Amino acid sequence: MKWAIIGTWRMSLEGIIAATEILKHGGDSGDAVEEAVKIVEDFPLYKSVGYGGLPNENCEVELDAAFMDGDTLSFGAVGGIRDFKNPVSIARKLSHEKFNIFLVGSGAEEYAHKNGFERKNMLTDRAKKIWEKRVKEIYEKNLSPYDGHDTVGVVCLDKKGHMTAATSTSGLFMKKRGRVGDSPICGSGLYVDSQVGGAVATGLGEDIMKGCLSYEAVRLMESGIDPQTAAEKAVFNFSEKLRQRSGKAGAISLVCINNKGEWGVGTNVEFSFVVATDDSMPKVYLAHPENGRVICEEASEEWLQEYQRKITSPV
Template identity: 40%
Template sequence: MKRRQFIKHTSLTGVGLAVGSSILGCDDTNSKKITEDHKSVITDLKSLPLVIATWGVKDATSKAMEVLQAGGNALDAVEQGCRIEEANEKGQSVGKGGLPDRDGNVTLDACIMDKHGNCGAVVYLKNITHAVSVARKVMEDTPHVMLAGEGALQFAISQGFEPEELLTEASKSAWEKWKVEAKYKPIINIENHDTIGMLAIDKNGDISGACTTSGLAYKMAGRVGDSPIIGSGLFVDNEIGAAVATGLGEEVVKTVGSFLVVELMRQGKSPQEACEEAIHRIVKKPNSNYKDFQVGYIAVNKKGETGSYSIHQWFSMTKFQDGVNEQIQSDFYNKTDHS
């Protein structure tokens, strides 16, 4: 609901309270009109439940929707959806099989956030495939928001997670080839990494989100990007909507991107308008070298409207709604480099 519509709606509500018994004395014609007005508000909502995620991850959104259709909540859905990609060894960007840091260690970052604003995160986690589930345990079973490194690993083991080697032969081979020159430069849409960020609204209209990644490939040991940072990689406000980011994390952190998208929606912007404005905040910064990196956002508001936008072409969002699970190409800012 846009701010102007909200003001109009709440003003009418206030009038209704003021006249009280007068409404009870209305004739059938006025009662019918009130009912029709109410229906028009309800039909303005998009069909629920729904799931959206960064990039082409139909298996992940399918799993999340399966949870929702079985009566599960949005928090369960985003966790289970993200776990699909974490277990996908061929992805080389999330969970097992992720590309390592320059020392050959696969380290994972993840976070999760529920409808109440509770959140949990892990950073620099080794030897545990399902970082998103560890993040949920941090949220639910500790007084903390974030655990890092060895502490995160020991906590995961104490919660029953089984340690395993995350560096697959394919990722090891790619790392060994990289070591020949040992150079790092982001490649747009193949930033030597990527992320799955997922947002869901369940049948009750409640929103949750999650984000998980193996981060920049061949990064310096200890590097953490935006993905596990609440407000940067992910933010959920159950009264307004939610957003998640992907791309070069350092640039997302500088503008606290996902929080910014949600706050723009709070001001009355649609999810699409909010994603576009957040990208503009990055590219319009003094001395921005945005032509050398990619950032993309996806967002959903309380009405079930969605949006996505990126700096460069070929970013996409997967959306599962009304029985359709589809990958949608995002609009983008830098059209000068493309025909």
């Protein structure tokens, strides 16, 4: 049986490299997905996820995460959780519960504490400086406060045919306290069915959740459509619907894998993602929409170096 894993954005590369080691030795997709997302959550320079994630308007880091098992359709999620490391692991723990599988705010924090998850101040000095700089820009230049909404999402198929998916994000930068986007919502930010495939989304959550796009991509695959066409149809059709109904569509990107290990990408903006399969080492790709299709190409060395320079540059 083939294995495959796909993740949103360049930031998922290190996590997918680690997950690949689990998968190629016959490990479980749930462990692989959790490990991949945890590595992104733990890296302080990825400013839209976990430790170092950008704070809300009150300078508080509120995190959302979800986990889904494609064999059982079990699902767990947390929203607006503060001061706990690795919310994806808390979400996975919740997916084993029969009731109360989606907890938010203080309820999620109480559950995490009772179940022994590690407390940690997730606000870094770097993230605080970025927040302070943004507050100043908003006041001096009358700029929109909102910027940055990149979710790490991972879908995985292991050698036994078991599929899982997970997401994690700090959400919209400068968001209102308590705001939750699509990422932890089943069917919107993620969906997976081991008999069909799985998908995860990233972008403007306020728009993505209106279309339940991850479920839509899986539904299209279930109808017999290949993953690439399913991802394109899900993103392009709904983007056009939003433009017709409200005049515009936010940034929307989606990655998916079917139960054969074939993958696809849909996006209405330029977007980076990472893929690894049993016959291909982890690689970073760039995708962009062009004439109703999505064009994908491997990221150049120059692009990768510029990415590294950008995330490590001083605030």
